[in-house]
Amino acid sequence: MPDYGHELVLGTFITPTAHDPARVVQLAEVTEAANLDIATFQDHPYNADFLDTYTLLTWVAAKTSRLRVSANVTNLPLRPPAMLARAAASLDLLSGGRFELGLGAGAFPKAVHGMGGRDLTPGQGVKALEEALGIIRDVWNTKESGPLQYEGTYYSVPAMKRGPRPAHDIGVWLGAYKPQMLRLTGRKADGWLPTLQYLQTPGMAEANKIIDEAALEAGREPGEIKRLLNLFNVGFSPSRGGYLQGPVEQWVEELLPLVLEQGFSAFLIGQDDPGIIRTFGEEVGPALREAVARERKAAGTTTGPTRSAVVLSKRHAAVDYDALPEALAKKVVEPGDRKYEEVRHSYSWNGSPALVIQCESAEDVVAALAYARSQAVDISVRSGGHGLSGRSTNDGGIVIDLSKMNAIEVLDQTTGRIRVEPGARWGHVAQALAPYGLAMSSGDYGDVGVGGLATTGGIGYMARKFGLTIDHVTAAEIVVADGRKLRVDATHYPDLFWALRGAGANFGIVTAFELDAYPIENVAYATITVDATETADFLVKWGRLVEDAPREISSFMSLFPTRRGGPVTAQITLVYADDDVEAAQEALTPFLTTGPVVNQQAQLAPYYAIVAPPENHHSGQGLSDSRSGMLEHLTREAAEVIEKMIKSGDIMVMQFRSMGGAVHDTPKDSMAWSHRTQNFAVLAATAPVQAPRLDAHWSKLYPLLNGMYLSFETSTDPARLLDAFPEPVLQRLRQLKAEWDPTEVFNRNFNIPPATDGPAPKPDAG
Structure with a gap:
């Protein structure tokens, strides 16, 4: 049989003994400390001497940080598939993607029946398992709209809401020995998980052949199916002994053919002995990985993901x-x-x-x-x-x-210096900084990634108090168009650092940011819903209140058109960047006078709580046509144009973000973002079918605008570049584009064309 090229996975098969639960968990902790990959546990719910495996899996996942966990294998007849799917997804989410689903048709049918499970023949058990496997994957498939409905021979799901979606693509490994189960493994499973001692009939080669043939008949490549193997009755001794009963080198000699000739790539030892576990992880593991890598290199074995003909097509x-x-x-x-x-x-x-x-x-x-x-x-x-x-x-x-590059590190709590990778989300950044009493204003939505916002602007909930997010970027690590990795700051490649803050996506891929966070913990957070039918009056008053408010106040406001004969409504969000309740109340109260109040609430809350990431699934569900601009002030003239826009029925939402305060403190020539006099950013968005009408309305507001925020603009009209980068900023950026990216590799982020007379590239030295 071939080596399927899968990465080696090494782990343990632990007995979930109820009389000493602490030792069971300790064996899992030893598994992780020994640099093994996974701890698995028997699942025999009818055994009164055993812990419940899924409760144990949750506990072990919480007590470890890297270790993957799985039942070996889950007793399906006692765990209904819809509930099992939900439990599996929950455990995977809670553990950060460390759960795998070992699954079996159910051993010991009399014991299963004694606990209330169905009394099925082996053939019926296989068919029930196939039904269950489909249900489990359908529960995880949250991309399908509508409830999950299924009526089978063995399972029925009348109407179930799908989800949650697991944190990662959970592998389903079947414990299979007989031909019918092996064929199901080949057709539907992600892995085959037998025990070595039970493989006599059929043997390894015959079982692999059945799996592979079934896979090919189902349009799959045999290499898609991982082969895992439980190993019992193993041990170590200084001299050579029985199978897997000798020194480390004997183990490597005996396991290597299982990888190279039988296709197994995962070995799980069933010995509840910390010494054996440590030796397996610390000595056998490295030696076996080295031997496998050497043999694969010599044989030219492909070790990447295996893809079927259907996938390749x-x-x-x-x-x-x-x-x-x-x-x-x-x-x-x-x-x-x-x-x-x-x-x-x-x-x-x-x-x-x-x-x-x-x-x-x-x-x-x-x-x-x-x-x-x-x-x-x-x-x-x-x-x-x-x-x-x-x-x-x-x-x-x-x-x-870059989503997997998401590390967040506090480098110096005293100064607030932090290092954040671009794939982190701002809600996670807020959570990570909270224990240090630090925060970073960064928009209003915790699901937004660091990289795009920290190279464009960052008009956040505390902008008037602390400025834009980019005002606090002190250094960055970046890969530029020619592939060099650079660290840029005020003294190393200062021109590139200047461009990075406001137009960074045009100049490279930032792989890490350093920022100066600031000390803040609790903030006053309020939302007020107002009847804004008298839209122009409302806008003028809200705008005046924002400009007159103390710097601690930052406000976002969204206008929504009339729905079913109701009024135009405005939702005002207010953040007072301090925990002085009396001062906050005094500053927030005037906003109740902007119009008839429909609803209001206020609270003192940790900053991280108001930007907690919702962990949304990304499926193109947002408004895909939007226009962005900036206003010096919300004048009566601008307010009247906006009132016509929102009452037209062509605009689905307009949002206004306050600037001013600390945003104006930064000199306009200190970075590529140069909008240091405007008090408001404005966004109008609608559905694609209404985009032409959006442009018609926007053309009436446009003459009153001064500036544009790139992240909220979907038009790619080159003429809009001057809105984002007024001269002489744009010319300087074009010259830098000619220097750092003359062939316009980074051209999908509102591309800045290089100057035709741009300077020659700089030497490598910073």
Whole structure:
């Protein structure tokens, strides 16, 4: 049989003994400390001497940080598939994607029946398992609209809400021995999980043959199915003994053929002995991995993901998939892959890229960029993938996805210096900073990724008190168009650092930011819903109150058109960036006079709580046409134009964000963002079918605007560049574009064309 090229997984098979639960958990902790990958546990609910396996799995996941967990194998007849799917997804979410689903048709049928389970024949058990497997995956498939409904021979789901979606693509591994179960494994499962001692009939080779033939008949590649093996009655001794009963080198000699000739790539030892576990992880593991890598290299074995003919048929002709660097082979998602639906879209826009490369390090970014440049297709860079501008996905191109680069580190609590990678989300940043008494104003939505916002602006809930997010960026690590990794700050590549803060997406891929956070914990947070039918009057009053408010007050306000004969409504969000309740009340109260109040609430809350990330699934569900501008003041003239817009029925929402205060303190020439006199950013958005009418309305407001916020603009009209970057800023950016990206590699983020008379590139030294 072939070596299927899967990455080695090594772990334990632990007995969930109820009389000493602390030791059971300790064995899992030893498993993790020994650098093993996974701890698995028997699931025999009818055994009164055993702990409940799924309760135990949750406890072990909470007590460890890296270790994957699984039942070995789940007793399906006593765990209804709909509930099992929900439990599995919950455990996967709680553990950060560390759960796998070992699943069996159910051993010991009399004991199962004694607990109330169905009394099924072996053949019926296999058919019930196949039904259950379909239900489980349908529960996880939250992309399907409507409830899950299923009526089978053994299971019925009349009407169930789908979800939650697991944190990762949970592998379903079947404990299978007989031909019918082996064929089901080949058709439907992600892995085969037998025990070595039970493989005599049929043997390994015959079982693998059955699985492979069933896979091919189902249009799958045999290599899609991982082969895992439980090993019992093993031990170590200084001299050679029985099978897996000798020194480390004997173990390696005896396990190696199982990898190279029988296709197994995971070994789970069933010995509840800390010493054996440590030796297996600390000595056998490294030696076996080295031997397998050496033999695979000599044999030229492909070790990347295995894809079926059906999946391969969905590849795009314009991309040379075979030219992908080996270092990235396990970090890509293709159109036919199961994970593709999770990564193809942004939050607001639909996309169908030819390839998504999920980078995990700056080195990955360098390799991904070099490969993407060689393909002559569109290149999109994604951090959080939320942006309204739609530039973090594409059709037929390559997406360099930074979402796995999400580390957050406090470098110096005293000064507030932090380091944040671009794939982190701002809600997670707020949560990570809270224990240090620090915060960073960063928009209003915790699901937004760091990279896009920290290179564009960041008009946040505390902007008038502390300024824009980019005002606090002190350094960045960036991969530029020619593949160099640079650290830029005020003294190293200062021109590039200047451009990075406001137009960064045009100049490279930032792999880390350093920012100065500031000390703040609790803030006063209020929302007021107002009848804004007298829209112009309301706008003028709200605008005046914002400008007159103390700097601690920042306000966002959204206007919604009339619905079913109701009034135009305004939702005012107010944040007072301090925990002085009396001062906050005094500053917030005047906003109750802006119009007839429909609803109001106020509270003192930790800053991180008001920007908690909702963990939205990105499926292009946002408004995909929006226009962005800035106003010096909300004048009567502007307010009257806006009133006509919102009452036209053509606009679905308009949002206003306050600036002023600390935003105006930063000199306008200190960075590419130069909008230091405007008090309001304004956004109008609607559905695609209404986009032409949006432009007609916007053309009446446009003469009153001064400036534009790139992240909220979906138009790519080059004329809008001067709104975002008024001269002489734009000319300086064009010269820098000619210097750092003359061939316009980074051209999907409101591209700045290089100056034709731009200077020659600088030398490497910073």
